[in-house]
Amino acid sequence: xxxxxxxxxxxxxxxxxxxxxxxxxxxxxxxxxxxxxxxxxxxxxxxxxxxxxxxxxxxxxxxxxxxxxxxxxxxxxxxxxxxxxxxxxxxxxxxxxxxxxxxxxxxxxxxxxxxxxxxxxxxxxxxxxxxxxxxxxxxxxxxxxxxxxxxxxxxxxxxxxxxxxxxxxxxxxxxxxxxxxxxxxxxxxxxxxxxxxxxxxxxxxxxxxxxxxxxxxxxxxxxxxxxxxxxxxxxxxxxxxxxxxxxxxxxxxxxxxxxxxxxxxxxxxxxxxxxxxxxxxxxxxxxxxxxxxxxxxxxxxxxxxxxxxxxxxxxxxxxxxxxxxxxxxxxxxxxxxxxxxxxxxxxxxxxxxxxxxxxxxxxxxxxxxxxxxxxxxxxxxxxxxxxxxxxxxxxxxxxxxxxxxxxxxxxxxxxxxxxxxxxxxxxxxxxxxxxxxxxxxxxxxxxxxxxxxxxxxxxxxxxxxxxxxxxxxxxxxxxxxxxxxxxxxxxxxxxxxxxxxxxxxxxxxxxxxxxxxxxxxxxxxxxxxxxxxxxxxxx
Amino acid sequence: xxxxxxxxxxxxxxxxxxxxxxxxxxxxxxxxxxxxxxxxxxxxxxxxxxxxxxxxxxxxxxxxxxxxxxxxxxxxxxxxxxxxxxxxxxxxxxxxxxxxxxxxxxxxxxxxxxxxxxxxxxxxxxxxxxxxxxxxxxxxxxxxxxxxxxxxxxxxxxxxxxxxxxxxxxxxxxxxxxxxxxxxxxxxxxxxxxxxxxxxxxxxxxxxxxxxx
Numbered sequence: 196x197x198x199x200x201x202x203x204x205x206x207x208x209x210x211x212x213x214x215x216x217x218x219x220x221x222x223x224x225x226x227x228x229x230x231x232x233x234x235x236x237x238x239x240x241x242x243x244x245x246x247x248x249x250x251x252x253x254x255x256x257x258x259x260x261x262x263x264x265x266x267x268x269x270x271x272x273x274x275x276x277x278x279x280x281x282x283x284x285x286x287x288x289x290x291x292x293x294x295x296x297x298x299x300x301x302x303x304x305x306x307x308x309x310x311x312x313x314x315x316x317x318x319x320x321x322x323x324x325x326x327x328x329x330x331x332x333x334x335x336x337x338x339x340x341x342x343x344x345x346x347x348x349x350x351x352x353x354x355x356x357x358x359x360x361x362x363x364x365x366x367x368x369x370x371x372x373x374x375x376x377x378x379x380x381x382x383x384x385x386x387x388x389x390x391x392x393x394x395x396x397x398x399x400x401x402x403x404x405x406x407x408x409x410x411x412x413x414x415x416x417x418x419x420x421x422x423x424x425x426x427x428x429x430x431x432x433x434x435x436x437x438x439x440x441x442x443x444x445x446x447x448x449x450x451x452x453x454x455x456x457x458x459x460x461x462x463x464x465x466x467x468x469x470x471x472x473x474x475x476x477x478x479x480x481x482x483x484x485x486x487x488x489x490x491x492x493x494x495x496x497x498x499x500x501x502x503x504x505x506x507x508x509x510x511x512x513x514x515x516x517x518x519x520x521x522x523x524x525x526x527x528x529x530x531x532x533x534x535x536x537x538x539x540x541x542x543x544x545x546x547x548x549x550x551x552x553x554x555x556x557x558x559x560x561x562x563x564x565x566x567x568x569x570x571x572x573x574x575x576x577x578x579x580x581x582x583x584x585x586x587x588x589x590x591x592x593x594x595x596x597x598x599x600x601x602x603x604x605x606x607x608x609x610x611x612x613x614x615x616x617x618x619x620x621x622x623x624x625x626x627x628x629x630x631x632x633x634x635x636x637x638x639x640x641x642x643x644x645x646x647x648x649x650x651x652x653x654x655x656x657x658x659x660x661x662x663x664x665x666x667x668x669x670x671x672x673x674x675x676x677x678x679x680x681x682x683x684x685x686x687x688x689x690x691x692x693x694x695x696x697x698x699x700x701x702x703x704x705x706x707x708x709x710x711x712x713x714x715x716x717x718x719x720x721x722x723x724x725x726x727x728x729x730x731x732x733x734x
Numbered sequence: 735x736x737x738x739x740x741x742x743x744x745x746x747x748x749x750x751x752x753x754x755x756x757x758x759x760x761x762x763x764x765x766x767x768x769x770x771x772x773x774x775x776x777x778x779x780x781x782x783x784x785x786x787x788x789x790x791x792x793x794x795x796x797x798x799x800x801x802x803x804x805x806x807x808x809x810x811x812x813x814x815x816x817x818x819x820x821x822x823x824x825x826x827x828x829x830x831x832x833x834x835x836x837x838x839x840x841x842x843x844x845x846x847x848x849x850x851x852x853x854x855x856x857x858x859x860x861x862x863x864x865x866x867x868x869x870x871x872x873x874x875x876x877x878x879x880x881x882x883x884x885x886x887x888x889x890x891x892x893x894x895x896x897x898x899x900x901x902x903x904x905x906x907x908x909x910x911x912x913x914x915x916x917x918x919x920x921x922x923x924x925x926x927x928x929x930x931x932x933x934x935x936x937x938x939x940x941x942x943x944x945x946x947x
Binding site: 315320322352354356359437438443470472475476480538539544551 | 785
């Protein structure tokens with residue numbers, strides 16, 4: 196399939212959709228619609244016209260329909276256009292956000308602490324690509340984009356799985372204009388590959404200078420970086436905090452969605468009482484960890500999932516899809532659950548193991564079609580209560596919660612800042628909680644480590660004082676054997692608060708103050724039978 | 735905490751194994767945890783294996799001293815941020831393999847950190863094992879002696895292995911399974927055999943460690 200050559204890649208959406216689109220073109224209902232090339236061609240034609248005319252709603256509607264954007268040439272342009280349409284000033288979002296958010300000069304030249312992890316993960320990416328030259332080119336692009344984005348938005352953290360998401364973008368942008376990207380990248384990747392061999396972690400300043408030169412040269416790489424940056428800021432920032440707290444919040448939506456669909460299943464599987472960690476790789480990567488982006492099949496499910504997420508502006512879509520898959524595999528899950536009940540130590544292990552075994556994402560195309568269709572259908576009607584675990588700055592209720600209006604870059608920057616602060620607060624609370632659980636001596640260790648000399652001096656002084664006291668008592672005892680012992684005996688009889696003892700105002704100054712006048716204490720003795728002992732009041 | 739447990743089977747319920755052991759692999763990102771596991775379970779190796787996100791589960795049945803033992807193998811993500819999630823799976827683990835990369839000193843230095851995380855979250859009775867992976871590589875940065883010294887210091891057994899050329903990979907899992915088996919046997923003698931041959935060793939750390947389940 197080739198796209199007409201007259202499409203404008205620069206688009207701003209302003210007009211409203213007025214063009215009539217037939218159901219067959221949208222292809223929303225029929226599972227066999229794209230077996231018909233003509234219909235696919237018609238859809239593509241409509242899509243490209245809508246794109247050219249700047250009709251965002253039509254583009255989004257087509258992207259969210261069966262088959263999504265059909266091919267990478269269209270997909271690439273549509274993703275970029277839809278992402279740009281989400282913010283009032285896209286250039287400001289990707290160019291100046293760092294400056295605004297961190298109140299520091301753009302950090303593009305400084306290295307990010309997660310770059311070592313990036314290089315470890317890039318080495319393990321695109322394993323499914325058979326051709327080694329293509330694989331190396333894709334890895335080079337992936338690493339450049341990851342390093343660029345993470346350096347530019349240095350307040351965000353890289354997570355394992357972000358590379359899987361970006362790999363999908365890389366494949367789409369690479370195949371979407373394969374000739375152009377490949378030709379432009381060939382020279383860049385060969386020179387870069389040699390520099391990578393000598394230094395496994397491309398973090399030197401010469402590398403970044405080189406990258407910025409490549410970056411200026413390659414328009415497509417610029418588009419790719421822009422799309423990834425916007426996707427990260429608007430859709431993925433919950434996952435890019437310093438801890439997994441907000442990711443876990445999102446995961447907790449899945450059991451609530453399952454409960455909405457099938458309450459019995461939810462309770463039989465005790466999904467309310469276990470952490471849904473089994474879904475983490477699917478959610479963090481929008482299924483791209485299990486469904487690696489094929490470079491030969493442009494209509495693969497993973498691309499359609501990304502089409503749906505970007506078109507509907509919804510990070511709820513992957514959560515809904517996951518819930519629909521689990522409920523769709525109910526029969527197999529129940530069977531596996533029953534046959535494995537005695538094999539596991541606890542419910543968390545059991546549920547994780549059987550879900551991983553049954554929900555392995557290697558499904559028949561018809562099952563994917565069914566669950567994607569269910570997700571498209573249910574997305575708009577999801578009740579608000581499922582978002583109960585979510586913080587108020589989350590993408591699910593701000594930038595990727597199916598909002599229609601474009602947001603201002605300053606607002607996005609504000610969400611990021613607030614979310615980072617909120618996350619830091621949570622992390623601090625948790626570590627405080629962990630500290631409190633430690634035994635008493637463990638709490639002193641950091642203090643001692645902080646100022647070891649102080650504590651050493653203090654310990655020595657305490658030891659010397661103890662020895663002196665001991666010597667003094669011994670000396671005193673030898674010299675005046677009768678004067679100290681009765682006094683100590685007397686102290687023993689004090690017990691604690693000096694109750695039942697002689698008046699010792701220095702031990703209990705309130706005692707004398709609370710002493711009742713004689714006539715009242717006489718009355719009390721008479722009426723209650725209590726002794727007019729002051730200890731009654733003190734106690 | 736439910737403590738260590740072998741789920742024993744008995745021919746009566748038609749299972750084809752005698753007991754189950756839960757084993758966990760932990761260590762820094764990229765040390766080759768998944769590679770060791772795939773080599774052991776599927777006898778495969780790929781130089782660019784996929785990253786683990788969160789936690790993955792695999793199973794393999796082996797023969798230990800004439801008994802069929804089903805090994806439940808839990809592979810964990812190495813990136814620090816996933817520790818919140820992976821530690822939830824330490825519960826009930828009978829064996830924990832601490833893996834480092836002999837070509838990367840940083841991963842070796844972090845073993846102590848992993849050791850303390852394990853001690854914090856796993857049962858006291860869990861059997862640990864230290865593994866230095868990638869022993870085939872020329873670019874070694876951690877010597878065998880360093881590995882042995884650390885293992886001695888931590889009081890745990892040590893194996894150097896290579897998932898790539900399949901050196902000692904089976905040893906890791908068999909040695910660990912045998913140690914666990916021996917532990918269970920000695921617990922059985924101390925605490926008596928449970929119903930259906932299963933035993934439950936509590937993680938409470940007091941004198942009586944076994945009781946029926």
